[in-house]
Amino acid sequence: MKQHILVIGAGFGGVWSALSAARQLDMHDRHDVQISVLAPQAELRIRPRFYEADVHTMFAPLDELFQSVGVRFIKGSANSIDEQGKTVGYSSEFGHQGTLRYDRLVLATGSQLIRPDSGGIHEHAFDVDQIEEAVYLEQHLKTLKNQPYSTARNTVVVVGGGFTGIETATEMPARLRAALGDNTDVRVIVVDRAPQIGAAMGEGIRPAIVEASEHLGIEWVLNTSAAAVDAYGVTLADGKRIEARTVIWTIGFRASPLTELLTGARNAQGRLHVDHNLKVLGQADIFAAGDVAYAATDDLGNFSAMSCQHAIALGRHAGNNAAADLLGVAPTTYRQPKYVTCLDLGTWGAVFTEGWDRQLKLVKEEAKSLKTQINTQWIYPPAADRVTALAAADPLIPVA
Numbered sequence: 034m035k036q037h038i039l040v041i042g043a044g045f046g047g048v049w050s051a052l053s054a055a056r057q058l059d060m061h062d063r064h065d066v067q068i069s070v071l072a073p074q075a076e077l078r079i080r081p082r083f084y085e086a087d088v089h090t091m092f093a094p095l096d097e098l099f100q101s102v103g104v105r106f107i108k109g110s111a112n113s114i115d116e117q118g119k120t121v122g123y124s125s126e127f128g129h130q131g132t133l134r135y136d137r138l139v140l141a142t143g144s145q146l147i148r149p150d151s152g153g154i155h156e157h158a159f160d161v162d163q164i165e166e167a168v169y170l171e172q173h174l175k176t177l178k179n180q181p182y183s184t185a186r187n188t189v190v191v192v193g194g195g196f197t198g199i200e201t202a203t204e205m206p207a208r209l210r211a212a213l214g215d216n217t218d219v220r221v222i223v224v225d226r227a228p229q230i231g232a233a234m235g236e237g238i239r240p241a242i243v244e245a246s247e248h249l250g251i252e253w254v255l256n257t258s259a260a261a262v263d264a265y266g267v268t269l270a271d272g273k274r275i276e277a278r279t280v281i282w283t284i285g286f287r288a289s290p291l292t293e294l295l296t297g298a299r300n301a302q303g304r305l306h307v308d309h310n311l312k313v314l315g316q317a318d319i320f321a322a323g324d325v326a327y328a329a330t331d332d333l334g335n336f337s338a339m340s341c342q343h344a345i346a347l348g349r350h351a352g353n354n355a356a357a358d359l360l361g362v363a364p365t366t367y368r369q370p371k372y373v374t375c376l377d378l379g380t381w382g383a384v385f386t387e388g389w390d391r392q393l394k395l396v397k398e399e400a401k402s403l404k405t406q407i408n409t410q411w412i413y414p415p416a417a418d419r420v421t422a423l424a425a426a427d428p429l430i431p432v433a
């Protein structure tokens with residue numbers, strides 16, 4: 034029987050894990066190891082674009098890519114992991130229970146937004162975390178024009194003024210006008226508990242966020258949070274009310290619940306601590322990549338963020354190292370000292386920063402052009418061609 038590397042998840046971490054494991058096997062001319070990817074769908078869903086319009090198009094099919102490098106795809110959802118028995122239990126698309134044996138496992142099941150289960154937030158708020166929810170929001174925005182004119186109809190409240198909240202809010206004036214007509218008096222309001230606009234993003238880019246907000250007419254309600262949401266608006270913690278038919282929740286990301294099935298230390302967001310080869314601490318055969326992994330990026334105390342730039346690099350190392358571990362060859366130490374951010378600010382433009390302290394490098398059109406390149410090219414998977422795909426999975430290729 035062939036030895037088996039099992040990757041759970043077909044996001045950025047999972048896809049690049051599978052490709053880099055295939056590259057490692059190819060380099061050693063090994064044909065006695067099977068690589069499988071287990072996920073609910075054979076597509077890379079482009080989560081960083083879920084705040085944009087036409088979100089139903091934001092995925093890349095993976096069948097041909099996996100076939101080109103000899104990776105088997107298994108459609109299903111993992112629901113148990115037996116560390117001692119080295120098996121993963123899963124339910125197939127038809128609801129049947131199955132079991133997969135593994136010799137090395139890469140967990141790459143990502144993260145999810147956890148909305149509070151109180152105050153009507155679960156029932157009435159929208160979000161842009163998964164493609165289904167983002168499509169649901171898009172459909173809702175398109176149906177607003179069928180409702181009678183009112184301030185509530187023309188108002189979107191975005192709860193949370195972090196990265197996702199800002200990108201979502203700054204896109205909204207254009208999306209609302211596309212839905213309701215160019216001359217409609219639209220309102221977009223960000224509710225954030227911080228005392229300043231864009232406080233979580235750092236002083237380097239705060240002025241740009243303020244300028245973009247003014248240019249786009251986005252209002253910020255600061256020093257408060259949303260306590261309750263209903264179909265007609267949001268009630269704030271201080272009791273104030275904002276009438277809005279659309280409330281978008283953007284706070285509270287947590288690592289996939291599968292991380293809780295493993296013995297190992299986790300950080301406050303449930304992300305698994307891993308060693309410098311991305312093996313889960315305390316585990317002999319299990320690696321982690323993407324948002325589930327909390328990995329040191331350098332020796333200065335910085336750790337991977339829940340981001341594509343880290344998920345891609347983590348995947349390229351985790352799959353490579355899982356295969357290297359199985360073959361008994363040297364792993365490639367994960368190091369990613371360069372950290373950049375590119376924050377979309379709607380029709381105003383974007384900002385691009387370098388370093389963990391977010392030093393401003395590009396603004397407006399220049400940054401926007403880079404953001405467009407990142408979102409439409411860089412984060413998409415390689416062509417379904419064996420040589421191209423394996424070359425692209427080299428862990429030493431810098432992501433940013």
Ligand SMILES: Cc1cc2nc3c(=O)[nH]c(=O)nc-3n(C[C@H](O)[C@H](O)[C@H](O)COP(=O)(O)OP(=O)(O)OC[C@H]3O[C@@H](n4cnc5c(N)ncnc54)[C@H](O)[C@@H]3O)c2cc1C
Pocket residue numbers: 041042043044045046047071072073074078079080081082083084109110111112141142143144161162163197200289291322323324325338339340341342343344375
């Ligand atoms: C609106 C938004 C904007 C963002 N903007 C940016 C940005 O500008 N820059 C940036 O770097 N990052 C951004 N991110 C973050 C980025 O999308 C994530 O960090 C990235 O997707 C993480 O990759 P991943 O592979 O860990 O997880 P994911 O991409 O979430 O993939 C997880 C995979 O695991 C699968 N899976 C989940 N559970 C199971 C299970 N039980 N069994 C089998 N498979 C399972 C899923 O189906 C999916 O295939 C943004 C995210 C959002 C939501």
